[in-house]
Amino acid sequence: MWIAMLIVFGFVISVIWTVFSKGMKAMSWDMISKLPGGGFYIGKEGGFLNAIVGSLYIVGASTVLGLIISIPVVFFLNVYLKRDSKLAYTARMAFDVLFGVPSIVYGAFGFTIMIYFGLRTSLLGGIIVITLLIIPIFIRTMDEATRNFPGDILDASFSLGATRWETLRVVLRQIAPGIATATLLSIGRAIGDAASVMFTAGYTDSIPTSLSQPAATLPLAVFFQLQSPIPEVVDRAYAAALVLTVIVLILSISSRFITNRFSKNKI
């Protein structure tokens, strides 16, 4: 057991150490504040602001879209359907399957659809595929949080003379940690995924100004620059990996923090 623990911890530390030590070499303010100069495969100048902005665009938009689609589904599963409903059971199983589907499959699926509609790689394509990718995560995590909701809270609130609206706020308070965890988990998955955006969002050197333009993302900035024969470019890949790691670390730490903070009031 101890050996297994040591292996796991050693692994985590060496990953972070590798990314930090190699990434810090090329890391500079320019890296995160400037656009690349001279092509992503061989260019040594500038930074990768385009990838950071591209990633944030895609993640932000798909998180909002994902929430808009998932919340009604969770609501439907838990409020409208009965506990032993066949439809709910099938739906939950379907989401579990979708949860496990590798992201490259989502990428390929998105790519096929885009070809069908005659779309080129674009910000919109990336957003749609990432949304599809994170919806199962959203639904399953929020579903767990809502399923165990104690119905007595509704009675308790109503019997004190609360209106429906006031009661809804109590309900939200109870399930808020679940929603927060779901959101941060999804963002973590969405921002780090390379395979699904490769064919759908594409890659570019500029910041997209419309939904139909291709958009760069951080994982792909790592992917492409790491293949370069030029050592300086490879270092830039590690710098991009560093930025990505830091973002994901911040997200997961804050998700822990938020969950702990809010769930202390949970019943």
Added chain:
Amino acid sequence: MIEVKELNVHIKGNHILKNVNVTLPEKQITCIIGPSGCGKSTLLRTLNRLIDTTEGVKLEGKVLVNGQDILSSDADVTDLRRKIGLVSQRPCPLPMSIFDNVAYGCRINKMFNKRRQLVYQVQKNLKAVGLYDEIRGRIRTPAARLSIGQQQRLCLARSLAVEPDYILADEATSALDPISAKTVEDLFVSLKEQYSIIMVTHTLRQALRIADHVVFMYLGEIIEQGPAEQVFHNPKEELTQKYLAGAFS
């Protein structure tokens, strides 16, 4: 005083309460007794119209609270529920601190303008249920951390804080350990001077200990009602005699 007249309740086609006529006296403890599934809880939930949240429910008849029919369409349900507090079987604190739990009802009903008044109200009611000294210094901590017995007393304090006229208790002690149950039971007895308490219980011994007035129900009908003394020691109906003798439960 609450008067129930010719009340019929159907839930999804099932006739749950059949032609119920009950008078519930003021400033007394009324115990509703009867075997499981006889409609005790349904009757209780009709009194503050919490029954409205049940799916497929149809109500007929009249329930007069202080002379006003609460089943009529122009009744103010929110105000009614403020006047009639409910303590449920399992304690259910709201997901907030101890203080906020008690203050919640006062806040949504906009009872006080000044914070000082609100704090006083919360303290007064926590003292009334004997929690104040137990939780001193922890009033801002989550209510979910209290023990089950404490949570139930908190729920009672929360109901009292909105200054109701009636308190409904749905087997309020059945989920508690014997000592907590005793504490809560004693609380009800001490509160009956200020509030009218209507209690559903299926432990006969509890009813024997604390009831002033008893309503016996069987299969959705009222079999017998009257002062506890008379119902327990001199029941008129054969069914009541059998139930009290333990022939069925």
